[in-house]
Amino acid sequence: MTFTVEQAINWLTKSNEKIQKNKDYLSELDQAIGDGDHGINMARGFDEVVKKLDGNDYEQVADVLKDAAMTLMSKVGGASGPLFGTAFLKISMAVKGEEAVTFGTFVKALEDAVAGVKQRGKAEEGEKTMIDVWSPMVERMKAADDFDASVIRDNAKSSMEATKDIVATKGRAAYLKERSKGHLDPGSVSSYYIFEALAESLEE
Numbered sequence: 001m002t003f004t005v006e007q008a009i010n011w012l013t014k015s016n017e018k019i020q021k022n023k024d025y026l027s028e029l030d031q032a033i034g035d036g037d038h039g040i041n042m043a044r045g046f047d048e049v050v051k052k053l054d055g056n057d058y059e060q061v062a063d064v065l066k067d068a069a070m071t072l073m074s075k076v077g078g079a080s081g082p083l084f085g086t087a088f089l090k091i092s093m094a095v096k097g098e099e100a101v102t103f104g105t106f107v108k109a110l111e112d113a114v115a116g117v118k119q120r121g122k123a124e125e126g127e128k129t130m131i132d133v134w135s136p137m138v139e140r141m142k143a144a145d146d147f148d149a150s151v152i153r154d155n156a157k158s159s160m161e162a163t164k165d166i167v168a169t170k171g172r173a174a175y176l177k178e179r180s181k182g183h184l185d186p187g188s189v190s191s192y193y194i195f196e197a198l199a200e201s202l203e204e
């Protein structure tokens with residue numbers, strides 16, 4: 001199985017739909033342990049991504065993801081813009097040249113995305129950030145030999161849920177120290193929607 005331009009466009013379109021639908025929920029999560037704007041930030045960014053992609057004729061997955069990355073970086077004010085932008089930019093760079101992306105290349109691209117986000121945010125696993133969804137996803141996919149929508153969906157869901165028990169040591173939630181425990185990390189919930197959207201795009 002390969003990942004095509006059409007699937008890449010679907011991935012971002014479906015991510016946008018989920019983020020718009022859950023915009024208020026994402027901001028409520030951020031209200032509890034941050035500044036309450038995560039839903040607004042992500043909704044604004046992904047709305048712009050879909051607008052940017054609309055009507056363009058793409059030949060490569062890399063070009064779709066590059067446009068998405070650049071849009072997120074330039075249109076989102078919060079920490080999440082540069083971080084999600086970096087993730088998509090790294091994926092774009094790693095899949096460049098492949099019209100339809102193989103599983104091996106895709107996994108390597110996600111690995112680069114995680115490394116890029118870690119570097120950009122100076123964060124590691126276990127700090128209650130989006131990395132806690134992206135990094136286990138890479139590890140799980142490395143252990144597989146093809147795209148599997150239900151594996152992706154399940155892995156993202158359990159990792160997202162597990163952020164509830166983590167004490168934040170990066171991002172705004174880190175100011176709350178122990179009190180950040182018991183709340184989901186907003187960026188991890190957005191990441192869950194993005195991987196759920198990826199799973200759905202693979203099923204079509």
Ligand code: ADP
Pocket residue numbers: 030034035036037038039041042077078079080081083117120121122123128129130131170171172185186187188
């Ligand atoms: P801001 O914190 O600037 O208001 P958002 O609310 O849009 O930005 O995004 C917050 C999310 O960004 C967090 O829930 C977390 O997942 C992610 N995040 C914050 N800081 C970092 C970091 N240093 N490294 C990785 N991810 C981070």
Ligand code: MG
Pocket residue numbers: 030034035036037038078
């Ligand atoms: Mg915020």
Ligand code: MG
Pocket residue numbers: 035037078079
């Ligand atoms: Mg903010």
